[in-house]
Amino acid sequence: MKLLTIAAAALALTAGLSQAQTIRMGTEGAYPPYNFIDDATGEVTGFEIELGNELCARAELDCTWVRNDWDSIIPNLVSSNYDTIMAGMNINEERKQVIQFTQPYTPAMPSAYAALSADADVEGGVVAAQTSTIQAGHVAETGATLLEFPNPDQTVAAVRNGEADAVFADKDFLAPIVEESNGELVWVEGFDTVPLGEGIGMGLRQSDTELRDKFDTAITAMKEDGSLNALILKWFGEDALVFE
């Protein structure tokens, strides 16, 4: 009898779920303009949040956003605490071993070095980068001393207080910081546009192919009708790279 009730409850629950699937979308909330916390409301906002909501609407999914530290963002996806990652995560081989990606929703975005002076030594000095990013991987290969931080904000603070000679991150993340620093931070000469990565994609569990196909279809549709390019221009400025 008990089993029957449980089974009935389970059926009722799954029946309810099949109408509108609820997807939990993981993000970091600390990487403007990709994803950050809107300080007026306390909710996450940014390019990826707007894009993610649009993708969910097109795929007819109910989506809620979940904040998670960058460090544990992949392990928590894999153990099903949420279902997708949209956190400025570049598609690369190492990550593909553990999770799968949709097609990229940005072109390959360049990275850049910023420092207190334009002649900072980025190949022999100390360079700050966020832990387990493709930028951290790149710095480790250049011969510079890599200084890792758990969140992107701290990498910039490390340059400001002299702990690191330069910071290496996505150019779109650094650009507003450099512009608004009143000349304190500048691009490192010759290293202000370093092509890196294959573009940013949405990460999913490897077993979730059905969900990936839904989002892939939605991304393709947004690329074709130009709304994805419009969104990129809105958040990254008129000079941003767009899809052909």
Add this chain to the structure above:
Amino acid sequence: MFSYCTDPSSLEGLVWLSCYLTSGTHLLFYASFGTVLILLAITAPVALLFGYGGAMAARSSIAPLRWFGKLYTSMVRGVPDIIFFLFVPIALDQGFEWLRHQALCDSSQPVWQGNDFVVCDAAKLPLNTSAAWVHDAYGIFLAVIAFSVVFGAFAANVLFGAMQAVPRAQLETAEAYGMTRRQVTRRVLVPQMWTYALPGLSNLWMILIKATPLLFLLGVEDVVYWARELGGAKTSAFSYPHPDWRLYYFLALLVFYLLMTWASERVLGRVTQRLSRGQATMGGDAQRKGAVA
């Protein structure tokens, strides 16, 4: 929050500050103090209960129970806290979900698929459809268990020591009156041991207060997370751009933690006074002499 805050970029000085300090993220920051206090208020008694159980088990005359008590205290105390905090909640969460998967879903579906831990939608805990606060409450629940297991082990050791410290003569006298083992424990041993346990327990309480930033490992956004997040430099992408203000936020936390320890010291001081009344300890002696004079 205030009606004049709709366009922060046009504000200056104190008005700007009043809007800034009541922004959405700041309200979440203030609420996180509540989270920490709730966690402390639940964890402390639960950990004490775990400790009491552990100490009683370690003193038990039944061998397996005694082994369990000793194993619990020595094993948990020997493992670094951070490993425990990463292991216990994940293991508990996946354990619950596995059980629900067996009961509610097609249990022939494997739970582990390659790298992925996947249970059916109905077995998720909390359900994907649950409100955000349910997810938060569940996170806090797991945190309370993890904290209680760890601090319970330390408390068990303190209580075990305190029970040994009660003068043997007291217990012998009680036995001479014909009390059973259980009565001796309840009427003589336990009431007297608190005075010996209190210094150790108050240490644990102080350490527990300062251990709450570990919450963020479990995805619960605590005061330290918000201080770091709010204090970081903000560009004009935000409504309230400002330079690196982490120093001020961490100073505020410093004050909070100092106030917490100050209040705890006072309360614990009173409890010590209350507990040493009539005890054959230095504290108790001093009280008796004071009363005579």
